[in-house]
Amino acid sequence: MTTKRGQQVIAIEEHYWDVEVSAQLTTADAGGPNAIQERLLDMGELRIKEMDEAGIDVQVLSHAPPATQRMDPETSVALSIGANDRLAEFVSTQPDRFAAFAALPTPDPKAAADEFERCVTQHGFKGAMIHGLTDGLFIDDQRYWPIFERAQALGMPLYIHPAMPHPAVVDAYYKEYVEDFPGFLTAGWGFTVETATAGIRIVLSGVLDKYPDVQIILGHMGEGLPFLLWRIDSALARPGNKPMAFRDVFSEHFHITTSGNFSDPALLCSIQELGVDRILFSVDYPFVMNPPGVEWMEDLHLNNEDKDKILSGNAKRLLKL
Secondary structure, eight states: OOOTTOOOOEEEEEEEOOHHHHTTOOGGGSOSSHHHHHHHHOOSHHHHHHHHHHTOOEEEEEEOTTTTTTSOHHHHHHHHHHHHHHHHHHHHHOTTTEEEOEEOOTTSHHHHHHHHHHHHHHHOOOOEEEESOBTTBOTTSGGGHHHHHHHHHHTOOEEEEOOOOOHHHIIIIIHHHHTTOHHHHTTTTHHHHHHHHHHHHHHHHTHHHHSTTOOEEEOGGGGGHHHHHHHHHHHHTSTTSOOOOHHHHHHHHEEEEOTTOOOHHHHHHHHHHHOGGGEEOOOOTTTSOHHHHHHHHHHSSOOHHHHHIIIIIHHHHHHTO
């Protein structure tokens, strides 16, 4: 295991399916080709084998979208508790290879905050993952602020992850091209726009002013936001906008990962904008396979100290691994 240079590798956006939760998924959320579904459900030999072959020491596991966020509140709470308990049991069998983010029953915000706390205090989870919208609402809506309050109290981050865009957005922006180019709706653009919007809204909402110690993670090299921070900040500084140091707030509260975006120019931009201490390695397994991510990191023209930070050091610090 580890890289050819002997560096530890911790991948923090690596997905799985809980059997009971996945049984509730609709066809639209069914996880793609059979090979992906097989890997989502595999929590044993195949997963470990592919980690070892790529040189990945630790995966931080999270339920694939939409997890338990598109259910009625009672069902969401029950299935979240069960899924998190089963994930904790699995992690406990190989704690040197796996850690976990909690799945939260966001249809019941108070229960979601309580489940976040239970997973951290009882199971040692390293944060929680939010998948897109809940009941058509972004996570910055004030009814979800108890989740941020609990994140601050626990000292654990929230990972804001893509899920399918709002149906009205799909209809207005993507529908003409979905049949020929389904990736346009998802990782090719739709996921990016939806999740970047969630990140911007979190800053604008004021929730980070109220809970100033909260830390947020965005995948896929920050969903494009590092490239756009200067322009967003400049636009919001124009007359007519409420005073907002957008770039500063984002840079103080957000971390980004390399999941599914193994691009030298994107990484260089992100390092220049956010600093290397806020970038964490991840693959996005099994939607993206392990070897390209590790091989890309090995070939990067970065010094070993910065590579160590991205590959494992920053994750250890942020997630208290």
